[in-house]
Amino acid sequence: MNINIDAIKKQTYDAIVVGSGISGGWAAKELTEKGLNVAVLERGREIKHVTGYETATKDPWDFAHRGRPDNMAAEQYWAGMRTGYTANEEHRYLFENDKENPYIEKRGGFDWLRAYHTGGKSLLWGRQSYRWNEEDFMANAKEGIGIDWPIRYKDLESWYTYVEKFAGISGQKEGLDVLPDSHFLPPMAMSAPEVHLKNAVKSKMGRPITIGRTAHLTQPAAHHTAIGRGQCQFRDKCMRGCPYGGYFSSLSATLPAAAKTKRLTMIHNAIVSEIIFDEKTQKAKGVRVIDQITKAVTEYYAKIIFLNAGAIGSTAIMMQSKSNRFPNGMGNQSDQLGRNIMDHHLGVGASATVEGFEDDFVYGRRPSGLYIPRFRNWGRDKREYVRGFGYQGGAGRGSWGRGTNMDGFGADFKAEMTQLGGWNIGFTGFGEILPNPENRFTLSPDKKDKWGLPVLEFEAEFGSNELNMRKDMANDMAEMLEAAGFKNVTTYNSTTTHIGLGIHEMGTARMGNDPKTSVLNKNNQVHEVKNVFMTDGACMTSASCVNPSLTYMALTARAADFAVSELKKKNL
Amino acid sequence: MNRRQAISRMAILLGGTLSAPTLSAMERMGTPSVNSADFSLTETQRKILAEVAEHIIPKTNTPGAKDAGVPAFIEMMLKDCYKAPEHNSFITGLVNLEKKNFLNQNKTEQIATLKEVEKENKELMKAYSVKQIKVGDNVDKESMEGKVGVPFWRLVKELTLFGYFTSEQGVTTNFTYEPIPGKFEPIKVQKGQKVTYH
Incomplete structure (x- = not known):
């Protein structure tokens, strides 16, 4: 120079x-x-x-x-x-x-x-x-x-x-070795089908599911407000920048x-x-x-x-x-x-539709999901690959966007689009890259x-370890959704993701x-x-x-x- | 960074789901094709588009597609966000309606015509050899083989819904709009109750 x-x-x-x-x-x-x-x-x-x-x-x-x-x-x-x-x-x-x-x-x-x-x-x-x-x-x-x-x-x-x-950090104490507890602010809530999944997967498969541990002020302390931060407003517009300092x-x-x-x-x-x-x-x-x-x-x-x-x-x-x-x-x-x-490699997981829970919904937009901690190659579990993965995801109800894939148009169709659709649930894996x-x-x-x-x-x-792990990442999630009795369980495993897509x-x-x-x-x-x-x-x-x-x-x-x-x- | 949240955030803006053909069209956006300035509709095509959009989302006790400016929105979106394959398939759809003398049909005939178009669309969608690809967390993408565009009906229906349910009139008259909920909690709802816009 x-x-x-x-x-x-x-x-x-x-x-x-x-x-x-x-x-x-x-x-x-x-x-x-x-x-x-x-x-x-x-x-x-x-x-x-x-x-x-x-x-x-x-x-x-x-x-x-x-x-x-x-x-x-x-x-x-x-x-x-x-x-x-x-x-x-x-x-x-x-x-x-x-x-x-x-x-x-x-x-x-x-x-x-x-x-x-x-x-x-x-x-x-x-x-x-x-x-x-x-x-x-x-x-x-x-x-x-x-x-x-x-x-x-x-x-x-x-x-x-x-x-x-x-x-x-908002979250729920779980006492797990695989996911040590943090010093937590109060956890965010789960919707009714999410609670159902959590209970089913725990009782049938012994796997814990917890609410996402998220850097949001669910209950600000004095040292947070002292620097001008306020409580999360559950707008879920975080990536635009938060005027409340909620995250x-x-x-x-x-x-x-x-x-x-x-x-x-x-x-x-x-x-x-x-x-x-x-x-x-x-x-x-x-x-x-x-x-x-x-x-x-x-x-x-x-x-x-x-x-x-x-x-x-x-x-x-x-x-x-x-x-x-x-x-x-x-x-x-x-x-x-x-x-x-x-x-972290992602673009792999499973989703399903949830029957029932028609009168359940949520108020507000939760800027987080559920977290399923790693269970593969943990404890006595042993796989053909090393390391493991966690899942992030959650449930939501269909909105007007579902209309694109539906037949019909006109006044009745319009009215239907203003009503809640059924529940869907989906999780994506976050896998360790060697x-x-x-x-x-x-x-x-x-x-x-x-x-x-x-x-x-x-x-x-990606190497063979990551690619082998992805098969489990899709199938294990499908198995958990099935254990909860959800319908139309489908897996996905993108072959076009790159290292870097996780922005980690x-x-x-x-x-x-x-x-x-x-x-x-x-x-x-x-x-x-x-x-x-x-x-x-x-x-x-x-x-x-x-x-x-x-x-x-x-x-x-x-x-x-x-x-x-x-x-x-x-x-x- | 949490992909699920980010994509669901996008999905919220797009009305709850990412439409596969839209993503497919979006994917093509990076590749240069025709100059988007080439896309324009004739006055007759504009009139047909406005009627079609209004048939999809008619004025009821809340505003319809025309009230919410949806026809002009669709034309703008096609010009700015889509490329030659969709420009061609969209105009083909309008030309077909023009040939059927759509504007001179009465309401009942128009509805019958559009039901026909909807039926043909199903075959067209199949014919485009739609292949499922997973592009990311919880997002499926259907990839269209070759250079044929998403069929007209699919485009017009999606863009009508999108334009209407992201417009001020569409959102604030059909839903409870809560930009700042202030809390998050599970609730019970009754069918028919006004839904909070998500």
Whole structure:
């Protein structure tokens, strides 16, 4: 890069956090609350909490195409179209235009959904919040897959509690080893057919079903309202941004908490192109930033750097940080940067129709579903594949949309469409993906984006373990729906889903004890550059089958605590 | 991110289910075909479309498709959100009705004609060799082989329902509209009772 040094503005902070999403928000909160002056560098535009949620309170008729993506949007948001919802008129203002932010699918396919703005994907997440269990941290070592985690459940347990209290997780205590209980706010309710399923599956198959554990304030505590958050209003318009702060996001929770300390500086439109390595101290001394609008270059300096740009974004920055010491990317002695991309595989499950319950319905729109914890390869169960899957889903009644598939038209038909249809129920599996070093991304040797940064090239495919697991994911669900006596049980198993569709991208800079085989140590510290921390999905050594965000929160709070104590000891 | 919720959120907006042919048409949207500006209806075709939509959702004690602006909505949606195969099949459907002198038929004759079209639609749907594909959690997609469009009746019926039941008139007169429920709880309902829009 050819830069006019005189033109470079230089700014110094105690800590730099790259990215303001779910883990970056936590890093900002923890580091500022522990007394550090922190700059959060967000590559995207500024979105203000409440006033920035431009579609949040719109009615269906306020959208030009009533929500549907038009041809132009479909072409521009080509990766978003694969999800079936992110390119919608209600949501796409919070997702990136894929045409303007291209990436290359070199082998297999990869769905890379990006959200470049304040709060990142914390505005868009599914809010499902589950602790990992003890086995999740030991499975790699027991099965000889990938490398062992350098931490165990007990290392994270108190941090889970810590982040749960602040974030606010609604759920039901179940006392299960497979799905450790969180510190809960009151659970959301189940509809009548859902209660029926829960009871039938428990009594006939011994499998527990619980209400989705969701980062919504079902009963806000004083520390929630103190930062401006309110109770969930059950609108189920979450992905548009919540003006009530009903669900946890960086905008509703961690960034306001960080701002309260008066030690937070938010810098938007700041694309971090690389981390600057100081050969003398063998530490990072700051980051180089390209303004996404003006393309002006600025350098920011700090004692510690937290990379929270997402599993792909953070690792891409490390790859781009080349120096004499690190010709192949910062901290990449292990050659593990960019490898072991994981996600949760989905698009497989079963659905059914429910007879009866005609006079049952629900008031309000629950922004969550039911959760069926993993039961395969658990306890005495042993399958031909390793690891397992959980299910998420629920029941609902047909509305006017069912008319498309029905015969008839006219006054009676119209009247019928205004009445409730029968109940349907469906669940989809979320399966664990194994770490595979061949599932990876690299920097394109020749293609650049509009800021002159290398375009990313992905190679990602499911392996036999995932594909074998999917058969059970479909059949097991059908069996449970049948056990409940539901009718027209049908399974589905998409053959066209890619890694990335879950938008739970993980891996790419894994934690481990050995610098030869891992990028980060047990404190999320880059083995070879001690003042750089990665605490987003990049750090994950395996994937579990539960949604990952809660674990990123706990890991980030833990790493921030460690970083500040190391700073105080003058070790960084 | 929880796929089920997100897709159900989309499904809510679309009225509870994702129509397979619509998804099929949506899937084609990424591939360049005709310039959507090429799609336009003649005045006669517009009149036929308006009558067909009104037959599907007539004015009763609540507004009908015409009151809710559905005919213009359908034309706009076809232009903006669909491509050549559906443009062609839609216009073919209107041309067929024009040939049957639809506008000069009385109401009873028109209903008989549309019942005929509905019947033909069933055969047309079969003929398109619809193949079930699962695109995601709880969402089925029927993939149309080749480049033939979703049949006219299917398109017009779906877009009439969609346009009407997402319009202000359609939503607020037929349902209880609760943008901010404030709580979630199981309840009991009676048949015939006004339903809360979901």
